[in-house]
Amino acid sequence: MAQSHSFCSLDAPNVKQCWALSFGKVLSHVPGAFLTLHPLFPVSTKSRAKAWAGGRSAEHAPSPRRRRRRRRKRRPPTALFPSLLPCNMRAGSALTLTPLLRRLLLPCRSSYVRTQKQRHPPPPPPFPQLAACRWQSGLMAHYGTEQRGRLHSPDYCLYFKNSKGKYISPFHDIPLCVGSNEVQEIPAKKSRTSGNETIFNMIVEVPRWTNAKMEIATKEPLNPIKQDVKKGKLRYVANIFPHKGCIWNYGAFPQTWEDPSHKDDSTGCCGDNDPIDVCEIGSQVRAIGEVVQVKVLGILGLIDEGETDWKIIAISVDDPESQKIHDIDDVRKFKPGYLEATLDWFRLYKVPDGKPENQFAFDGMFKDKAFALEIVKSTHEYWKALVHKKSDGGAIKCTNLSVGTSPYCCNEEDIQAIVQLAPPLLEESSVSKEAEQWHFLGR
Structure with a gap:
């Protein structure tokens, strides 16, 4: 028993x-x-x-x-x-x-x-939208920056480095699309229901809530980020009540160019001779020079002093709300009032300088994702013509390290010599009182 x-x-x-x-x-x-x-x-x-x-x-x-x-x-x-x-x-x-x-x-x-x-349900897979676009972490390039000069001064420069520590141009060497090492075609439209997304690299110039008007210096070799200077004075974004500085992470797409010799059919104006601008509406405050992976949601057509100045609306793919925001209508649904505040911001941001209100294409209506992708594609084509010397870029510097078919491609020694000419990093200077001033504009 x-x-x-x-x-x-x-x-x-x-x-x-x-x-x-x-x-x-x-x-x-x-x-x-x-x-x-x-x-x-x-x-x-x-x-x-x-x-x-x-x-x-x-x-x-x-x-x-x-x-x-x-x-x-x-x-x-x-x-x-x-x-x-x-x-x-x-x-x-x-x-x-x-x-x-x-x-x-x-x-x-x-x-x-x-x-x-x-x-105990299993956790959701991280970044499903990245997997949907066949993006792999192994393809992601990591970029570094090196500061030169004194912050909040005209000689301040922020240079970029690739994952190997080599100096590069953020304008020309950082690819437009994530995971791409070569110039590639951009899909004109992706289906929302299919889960496919085109992920772009965005270079942050002005982090949210900051005022220093930093931008990619297109007319300097290697195109470092510098603070814009106008009439000998450093430029700052005005605080127009109730907004403090920029209300998004503001930056640009690399390998894009708004051709000043091309008259846009939608706006009737020529380009502003700069990379296309991006407003990243995610919840995280980014850093100057940070390269952020974003997906395009829509676009706003700004007419700035007679020039076409497109503003891409995008969201970073690592944002918690990125998985439910896919187009411009989703922004209205999940971030009510954000687009209206964006329209007011761009309309009034030059008024404190004594200039008139800006005008917009399409009566200030935000266009959808499909239209925005077409604009990005066209500006990418203009950049390819610029970097291959098929368009007249005027004073724009196209010095680069990785675009091998470009006549402006240089070796590492020449690029290293360009950086060495910049002054070393000095102690940070105080911010101008102009950045702390508030403006109240009546209707």
Whole structure:
């Protein structure tokens, strides 16, 4: 006879294991089941044979050789409830059930698995939109920056480096699309329901809530980020109540150019001779020179002193709301009032300087994602013509390290010499009082 064992003496780490042991004890006495749980449930050889035979005597039990053959045809012994067994029973222990009991226990196991999934759902995959566009972390390039000169002064420069520590141009060497090392075509439209997204690199020039008018210096070699100077004075973004500085992370797309010799059909004006501007509406405040992966949501057509100045509306792919915001209408839904504030900001931001309000194409209406992608594609084509000397860029510097087909491509020694001409980093100077002034404009 099987020896009597007290369950209180067993070292079961939790209730699930106690239930498993209790259930196994019951199964050892059910006809039609052969249950061996060594060393917790030692059962005599005669009892095992009787249980195997379904109540028959040991003389009618199958021979050991035949029993081994039958065991080979069955599923692995730990196929049922492996997580319920103690750790010392999950490997090397025999838990063999007849097909009848297996059929009875499988629904129980399915119910248990469903319950556990409901109680502890698996975490969502990180950045599904990146996986949807076949972007891999191994393809992501990491960029660094090096400061030169004194911050908040005309000689301040922020140079860029690639993942190998080599100096590069943020205007020409950082690819427009994430994961691309070459100039590539941009899809004109991607379906929202298909989960495909085109991810772009954005270079942050003016972080949210800051005032210093930093921008890519297109007319200097290697195009470092510098503070804009006008009439000998450093430029600052005016604080127009209730807004403090920029109300988004403001920057530009690399490898784009708004051609001043091309008259846009939508606006009737020529380009402003700069990379296309981007307003990143995510919740995180970025840093100057940070390269952020974003997806395009829409576009606003600004007419700035008779020039076309497109403003891309985008959101970073690592933002918590990025997975539910895919087009310009989603911005209105999940960030109500943001687009209206953006329109007012661009209309009034030059008024404190004594200039008139800015005008907009399409009566200030934001265009959708498909239209925005077409504009990005066209500005990318203008940049390719610029960097290959097929368009007249005037004073724009196209010095680069990686565009091998460009006549402006230079070697590392020449680029290193350009950086060495800049003054070393000095202590930070105080911010101008102009950045702290507030303007209240009446309607």
